[in-house]
Amino acid sequence: MSDLEQAHVSPQLKWSDYVFICLLCINLIGVILLGRNIYIQGDKLEQARKNAELVVAWADGVDEDMDAGKPISPPKCTPATDKDLKTAKFLPNTWGECLADLFGPKGQFPEISNTFVKDGPIWVKKCDREHFESKGALLFERLQPGPAAGSHVVSELRDTDVLLSGMEFRINLCDRGFRLIKIGEAKL
Secondary structure (H helix, E strand, C coil): CCHHHHHHCCCCCCHHHHHHHHHHHHHHHHHHHHHHHHHHHHHHHHHHHHHHHHHHHHHHHHHHHHHHCCCCCCHHHCCECHHHHHCCCCCCCEHHHHHHHHHCCCCCCCCCCCCCCCCCCCEECCCCCCCHHHCCCEEEEEEEECCCCCCEEEEECCCCCECECCCEEEEEEECCCCCEEEEEEEEC
C-alpha cells in the first residue's frame, strides 16, 4: 500500500468506541424522555391555570351582577347583605354550599377537574406534600383588611364561613411542587 492509500483508510472501531456510542444513545433517549415529561407537566399546569382563571372570571361576574341587582348563578353563592342579616328567619349561604353548587355535576363548572391527579379533588384547604392529591387543586383564601392601610390578612376560607356582601377572597392553584400560584382576587 502506498502512503496515499494508507491515509484514506479509517482505523477500526475499538470496544471503547462502541461503549461511548452506546452511552451517547442512552443519554439522548434520556433527554428526549425528560423533555417529553416536562412538556406534559407544563401542559397540565397550564390547563389547571385556565380552570382557575374561569373561576376568577365567574367571581368577577358575581361582583358585577351584585352591583347591577341581577340574580347570582348558582343561587347558593349569593352573599348576604347587612339588610338580610337583620331579618329574623334569614338563612345565609355558606362557602361550602357555594363550592358544592359551583363544582357539582349540575353546577357552574362541571367540566373542571384536577388535571394532575385523576379523580383528585378540585379544591383543597391547603397545598401539602403529605396529601399528594392536593397537587393541581384550587385553594381559596379569605382576605380581610389588615391593620395597615392597603394590606390584607390572609386566612383559611372554611366551608362554614357565611358569604357576606363585600367579602374578598383569593384564588390560588397548587402546582406540582405543592407551591401556591396566585391566580387572582375577587370580591362578592
